[in-house]
Amino acid sequence: MGERPGRRHGPGPVTAPTDGPTLAGTFDAVLFDLDGVLVDSEALAAGVWVRTLAEHGLPLALNDFAHLAVGQTFPNVLVRLADLHGWTPTDAFLPILEDRFNAAFDTLDAIDGARDTLRGLRDRGVPFAVGSNSERGRLHMKLASAGLAGLVGTHAYDPSWVGGRGKPEPDLYAFAAAQLGADITRCVVVEDSVPGATAGVRAGATVIGLLATGHAHPDDAAHLHAAGVRHVVTSHAQLQHLLGLPTATP
Template sequence: MSGSPFEAILFDLDGVLVDSELQANTVWVGLLAEHGLDIDLPTFMANAVGGTHAVLFEWLRREYGWTRPDTFIPEMDARLYEAFGSTQAIEGAARTLDLLWAAGLPFAVASNSQRGRLKRKLEASGLAPLVGEHAYDPAHVGGRGKPAPDLYAHAAAQLGADIARCLVIEDSVTGLSAGVAAGATAWGLLAGGHVHPDNAAQLTRAGAGRILRTHEELQGALELDRRLLRQPHS
């Protein structure tokens, strides 16, 4: 796209395109309580948002001495699958993707979600047709999820873009750190229902070049409406 400082836009999913963090973490807290570990939702979310399940289980073991029973993952999988069937797109997310398509600026989703959950959330939110095949999870990079840079580097490569000329859009320190480590420009987008008052400062310290609050702000920052108007007409 002529005049754009970016070759591609790389989105996190949860809390950036879909409002699923509260859904997921409520399931976790409820199931943990059934298995003998009571954690309040804000504490759990402060440690869980943006991370992989492996990292989360290690935190639970280290901080609480809790080890998951054999039945935990199957139970969690079933409950999350049910919960994610009602996942909603964040206000303005579909328009952002529509405008990117129309302006000819490639984009992808790079998420720490397990592949089946990633697909479920995209389909339930109505964003799957817009994202198409460019939805990537840690299994695409040997399980090396965020904060490792591999997932964002892989997404950029699949789009044929130079990661140094990509923009990463994130809502968590874990994810934003991955984008920065990969060599991309990274902006924080705090448009989800789980936003904490300290999030903006945390993302800025992690290297966010800008903090945005809505998809409308993101569209304006990327000048998507203006760029679309400048596209040649057939």
């Protein structure tokens, strides 16, 4: 979902060290996921979900919630909760969850190096956009709170732009590319979840997996590769190198 839970830290294969080959010259635009790629919101979101669910009759361990929710849209999380646990929200649940999300995301950090990546693309004249499963208001709140809104500008898109068809459907990334005037097959998508990576691959983009938050499970990189991700990196410094940008100090 747009607001994804945290995941356990662990090693994983890295296929793009900062002294290896780059993708420079092979792409015309870059499309970013938000949560876990540009902003470190996953642990905050997990805490809000788990605490609010427990208060409304569904106590879940953090890892159990992570397993069912990672990379899903908000409506899909509710569907999975119903399917797996027979639980449906009360009338009070959603307003409380909304208020707590808004409070939690009022102060949010950009992931280390994210600003440098966006500035590097801007300075090179490479267009970029954000495509996120987050609800539109929270998408813009997170960008502003993390100090990234000025860099992203108007090119921040959520599923409401494409009739609610969020990731893993390809529509959101295809739409974002079109808004930049770019051919999706000449775009790089940067993702940290299998549903998001699947969306990028299905849209026809080259997908880079970024596991930079310290919440990655040891199997995450392998799962991303299995979804069709071309390269997996663990920092924005590695991502910058892969994109052919000047690499900031990690």
